[in-house]
Amino acid sequence: GAGVSQTPSNKVTEKGKYVELRCDPISGHTALYWYRQSLGQGPEFLIYFQGTGAADDSGLPNDRFFAVRPEGSVSTLKIQRTERGDSAVYLCASSPQGQVSGANVLTFGAGSRLTVL
Amino acid sequence: AQSVAQPEDQVNVAEGNPLTVKCTYSVSGNPYLxxxxxxxxxxxxxxxxxxxxxxxxxxxxxxxxxxNKSQTSFHLKKPSALVSDSALYFCAVRDDRGFQKLVFGTGTRLLVSP
Structure with missing residues (x-):
């Protein structure tokens, strides 16, 4: 597509529920990133995919968080047993490649705002 | 580990005046900013x-x-600010040694008054 698409744009859930957030990257972009932005903070890295595999998941806060990208395109961020502290905007970004140069620009989606009551 | 500091939570400037938003960084190798x-x-x-x-x-x-390598800074500037420049600005850094994580600062809110 023309840009990075994230759905849903807003999600309100109750504590303890399971949530899935979807990201559809720019066509042909092999690298995909998930970030989390809490109120008043900068984006915080969660996980990076190169193709289908998670190349770096060091930012996932705990084992309630999991992400997949089974066909190397669309990615889903999954949060189990949600807590109020999970409330944030979850940002997805993609770039043409995630090679050694590291100079590639990330294009971000508009984000999915998650509110856990 | 990489890190970024944006020391100002907010910058206020009048329209038409120059603006600067500050950023300093820390990386192990050479930075991509x-x-x-x-x-x-x-x-x-x-x-x-x-x-x-x-x-x-x-x-x-x-x-x-x-x-500025010696000061490890990468300040954002514009000679003449517009009201429409009012927004939240983030500085970010990557290490050139292959680590793909892009690390962001906490952001600086720029308010341009008419």
Missing amino acids: FWYVQYPNRGLQFLLKYITGDNLVKGSYGFEAEF
Whole structure:
């Protein structure tokens, strides 16, 4: 597509529920990133995919968080047993490649705002 | 580990005046530096980047940034501010040694008054 698409744009859930957030990257972009932005903070890295595999998941806060990208395109961020502290905007970004140069620009989606009551 | 500091939570400037938004960084290797802007309810938009070469880089909407290796800084500048420049600005850094994680600062809110 023309840009990075994230759905849903807003999600309100109750504590303890399971949530899935979807990201559809720019066509042909092999690298995909998930970030989390809490109120008043900068984006915080969660996980990076190169193709289908998670190349770096060091930012996932705990084992309630999991992400997949089974066909190397669309990615889903999954949060189990949600807590109020999970409330944030979850940002997805993609770039043409995630090679050694590291100079590639990330294009971000508009984000999915998650509110856990 | 990489880190970015944006020492100002907010910068106020009058329209037509020059603006500077400060950023300092820390990396193990050589830095790749980026500035992004965020408007309300919008995603982050890329403004400019420094990879190598000329220390002064020019980007979108008349913004530029100066890389200073000795001061480990990458301040964002614009000669003449517009009210429409009011937004949240983020500095970000990557290490050139292959680590793909892009680390962001906490952001600086720019308010341009008419």
